[in-house]
Amino acid sequence: MRLFDVYPLFNIEPVKAEGSYLWDKNGIKYLDLYGGHAVISIGHSHPHYVKLLSEQLSKIGFYSNSVKIPLQEELANKLGELSGYNNYQLFLCNSGAEANENAMKLASFHNGRKKIIAFSKSFHGRTSAAVAATDDPAIVAPLNKTDNILILPFNDAAALEEEMKKNDIAAVIIEGIQGVGGVNIPSDEFLRHIKIFCDKYGALMIADEVQSGYGRSGKFFAHQYSGVQPHIITIAKGMGNGFPVAGVLIHPDIQPRHSLLGTTFGGNYLACTAAIAVLDVIKKEDLIQNAWVVGNYMMEQLRKIKAIKAVRGLGLMIGFDLEGPCAEIRKQLLNEHHIFTGASSNKNNIRILPALNLKKEEVDLFINSLNKVLTATLVK
Numbered sequence: 422m423r424l425f426d427v428y429p430l431f432n433i434e435p436v437k438a439e440g441s442y443l444w445d446k447n448g449i450k451y452l453d454l455y456g457g458h459a460v461i462s463i464g465h466s467h468p469h470y471v472k473l474l475s476e477q478l479s480k481i482g483f484y485s486n487s488v489k490i491p492l493q494e495e496l497a498n499k500l501g502e503l504s505g506y507n508n509y510q511l512f513l514c515n516s517g518a519e520a521n522e523n524a525m526k527l528a529s530f531h532n533g534r535k536k537i538i539a540f541s542k543s544f545h546g547r548t549s550a551a552v553a554a555t556d557d558p559a560i561v562a563p564l565n566k567t568d569n570i571l572i573l574p575f576n577d578a579a580a581l582e583e584e585m586k587k588n589d590i591a592a593v594i595i596e597g598i599q600g601v602g603g604v605n606i607p608s609d610e611f612l613r614h615i616k617i618f619c620d621k622y623g624a625l626m627i628a629d630e631v632q633s634g635y636g637r638s639g640k641f642f643a644h645q646y647s648g649v650q651p652h653i654i655t656i657a658k659g660m661g662n663g664f665p666v667a668g669v670l671i672h673p674d675i676q677p678r679h680s681l682l683g684t685t686f687g688g689n690y691l692a693c694t695a696a697i698a699v700l701d702v703i704k705k706e707d708l709i710q711n712a713w714v715v716g717n718y719m720m721e722q723l724r725k726i727k728a729i730k731a732v733r734g735l736g737l738m739i740g741f742d743l744e745g746p747c748a749e750i751r752k753q754l755l756n757e758h759h760i761f762t763g764a765s766s767n768k769n770n771i772r773i774l775p776a777l778n779l780k781k782e783e784v785d786l787f788i789n790s791l792n793k794v795l796t797a798t799l800v801k
């Protein structure tokens with residue numbers, strides 16, 4: 422059998438990883454400034470994570486959600502404490518798309534409405550409602566096209582209120598910081614307006630923190646800079662440091678009932694253990710603060726480089742734009758300097774999404790290599 426060829430691949434085969442580094446099968450060491458799409462939050466193969474997961478695997482790895490799994494409560498408590506959302510409820514699932522799909526479904530169940538508002542350049546995943554709420558027609562199959570999802574301009578409160586006045590919107594979904602769209606930060610004012618309009622017109626606000634959450638922005642959630650408390654928050658990526666686990670944080674006024682939502686694998690022993698280990702390390706090693714300090718340091722260094730037109734970000738979720746397409750620059754960083762970076766839907770943009778325990782020395786190494794690549798490319 423052949424693999425279904427949907428991923429363009431680098432010709433690199435990693436066999437080992439530790440902290441912010443990967444090693445390929447030829448022993449070449451790479452600096453990982455992308456964390457496999459913002460997934461590696463506490464660093465590759467963190468000893469606490471490896472220990473907890475290995476111990477759990479030798480006890481019990483899986484049973485269904487028809488039995489008591491106290492690890493789920495431990496995870497919910499630790500997540501509530503670290504995120505500041507102690508009074509919210511947690512639904513566990515397996516991926517970012519699934520978290521968003523359940524969030525939108527829940528909003529629709531809650532208020533009986535069926536329309537969702539999302540914003541330009543959004544990315545919410547590839548399942549049916551999630552992909553329809555994603556502003557990329559190339560990945561929306563005819564089956565998923567629906568009039569129930571409206572894509573409105575980003576950061577435009579007036580356009581939003583115009584639509585919400587019709588009183589038929591179930592939910593407004595917005596990323597804490599747009600990732601795939603090129604690291605675009607919603608203004609605090611816009612986020613506050615979304616919450617105000619949702620409360621006024623009977624809709625729910627969903628913050629998609631799948632990429633921007635889990636301490637990456639220098640706060641547990643990026644939307645917390647605005648002071649707004651969304652009704653629903655979705656999480657995935659950094660939550661399991663590579664183990665598939667995701668969640669939906671749900672306002673206490675939204676009532677559950679049996680069978681309203683469900684999943685076979687969600688909240689299994691290994692997923693909970695991975696997520697608990699991540700929270701333990703984030704807390705013990707003060708990684709949210711590190712993300713803030715090292716992220717600011719990286720942005721300061723990037724802003725000194727003349728060839729860089731714009732730098733956007735919060736903490737260690739950083740994007741910068743060059744004058745033209747940056748595919749070649751990223752290729753050289755990878756092949757000649759052995760540094761992984763990320764692309765976005767904006768061809769001129771490079772995304773930096775490293776582990777939250779990245780060190781300033783590693784930033785220096787990157788800036789030095791980036792300067793060399795940019796100089797060589799601009800001189801050519």
Ligand SMILES: Cc1ncc(COP(=O)(O)O)c(C=O)c1O
Nearest residue numbers: 516517518544545546600631632
């Ligand atoms: C903001 C956001 N939401 C949702 C998703 C989808 O997550 P997953 O690929 O785990 O389904 C992504 C993935 O890139 C994302 O960046």
